[in-house]
Amino acid sequence: MGVMGAVFRREFVTYFITPLAYVFIVIFLALAGTLTFFLGSFFDRGQADLQPFFAFHPWLYLLLVPAIAMRLWSEERKIGTIELLLTLPISTTQAVLAKFLAAWAFTAIALALTFPLWLTVNYLGEPDNGVILASYLGSLIMAGAYLAVGACFSALTSNQVIAFVLAALVCLIFSVGGTPIVLEFFTGWAPSGVIDTIASLSFMSNFRAIARGVIDVSALVYFASVIALFLFANVVLVDLYKAR
C-alpha cells in the first residue's frame, strides 16, 4: 500500500468510526426517498424510471456534500494534525488527492445504498437500465465536483462551520446557474452566448446531459475540469498555509 493508499484508508475508515457516516447516510437516504416519492410524485407519473430521483440530486448534494467535505482539512488545522500529516513523507498533492478520493468513495457508498429504488422501478415496470446507470455515474461525478469545492474551502479555515457555509454558497451558485429562474433573469438583455455559457457552466445542465443516458463527453470533461480546478486550489491553499 502506497503513501496515498494509507492516507485514503485512514480518511475512509474515519468516516465510519465517527457517527458522521451513519447520520449522513440516513439523512441522504431519507431525503432522497422523501423527495422522490412526495415532491417528485414518483407513482403518479405512471412511468417506470428514476427521473424524479435524480432530479433532486443537485439539491441534496448542495447541503450534504459540503458536510462531508468540511472536516477534511479544517479539522486537521484545528487539532494541529496537519503539522503531523505534512511532516510525513507525503507531498501536498498526494495528501489532497488521497483525502478527496476517500470522501468520494464514501459518497459512492451512500449513493449505492439507494439501490432499493432501482429494484422498485424494476419491479414496477421495465425501465431503461442503461439510462439509470448513466444517471448514477453522472450523479457520482457531479458529487465529486461538489466535494472538490467543499475540500477546497475546508483548507481555507480551521472552522468547519465556515468551511461548510462557504462551500454550500459556491455550490449553490454552480447549481442554480442552469435553472430556468436564473437563465430567465438574463434573457432579453444579455447576449445568448452569455446565457449559453452560464447554462453550460452549471452543475445542473451538465448533469442533465449525462443523465439523459448518452455519454456526453463535454459534460464529463466539464466535471473533471471543475474537480481538477478546485483540487489544484486546495493544494495551493494548503501550501499557502505552510508558507504563511
Added chain:
Amino acid sequence: MIEIDRLCKRFGAIVAVDDVSFSVARGEVLGFLGPNGAGKSTAMKIVAGFLTPDSGRAAVCGLDVAEHPIEIKRRLGYMPEGAPSYNEMTPVTFLGFIASVRGFSGKEKRRAVDRAAEMTRLGEVLNQPIETLSRGYKRRVGLAQALLHDPEVLVLDEPTDGLDPNQKHEMRTLIRDMAPEKAILISTHILEEVGAVCTRAVIIARGRIVADGTPGELEARSPNHNAVFISAPAQTLRTLAPILRELDGVAEVAVGDNSLCARPREGCDIHDEIQVLVRQRNMLVSEIRLERGQLDDVFRAVTTGGALTGTAGAETAED
C-alpha cells in the same frame, strides 16, 4: 546531522526567528531553551519542513530541507508541539497508519509498531481511543509516532510538557538512551531538563540566540558561579563580612539575616580560602557551601536582556 544557517522567519510584524544558526551532531542532545514565544517551535517547524523560512537555510543529514522535502521527512522523526494525533484512532491503528505512510507493510510494519509502542511503554492503552488517554499517554503516542521508523534525527517539541515527575523522568531516560546513535533536538522551557538530558543548550529569546554552550558552561555564566554561601548566626556574620570584603578574590559580599553570600572576582577561587579563614578564627557557622550557579539565573539574565558577569567560553549572537 541538523544544520541551521542564519534562519529568519516572520509572521507579519512579529519576527519569530531572527538570524538563528546552530548545528546538532550525532550523539548530541541539543536543548533548545527559551521563554514562551521565543521562536523555538517556529525554528523546529522549519527544520521539519512544515514552515518555509523567509531566509536562511536548514539541512538535515546534509540535505537541504527546501530542496529535498520528502527525503528529509523520511529521515526525520518529528513530534510537533502538543503531540497532535488523530483522536478517534487508537494508538495501534494510529501507529499502523504512520507505519504505512512511512512505507512499512506486513510483518515489518507490525515489528515497527511493536517496537515504538514498547519503547514508549504504550502497552496497556494500545487499543483505547486516543481521545480517552491521559495527557502523559497522549504525549507518548506522539513520541512513538516520531520514533517509529528509528530515524537518525529526532526533533521533539516540548516532549515533557504537561507530564508528571515520574513520566518526565521516564521520558528523559528514553531520550538519553537513544542519544548515542542519533542527533536529537528538543525544546523546553524547563531548565532542569537541560542538566538531565542535554549535552548542549541554546538559549533563544525574541527569536535570537542569546547563549550557546554545555550546561556547565552556561552555569558558569551565572553571577553566582563559584560564590560561597555561609549560614551562621547574625552576630557571627557581622564579624565575618568585613573580613571577607578584605580578601583579594572577593568582589562582593551580600549579608542577609542568617546567611551571607560572597561572590568572587572573575576567575578567582575563594572557597578554600574562606573555609580556612573560618576554621582558624573558630567561628561558629552551620554551613559553608560553594554555589555552582543556577541555570535559572543565567536564563533570566539572558532572556530579559540583562548583562551577565563572567564569560566562560560561550558566545552571544549580539552584533
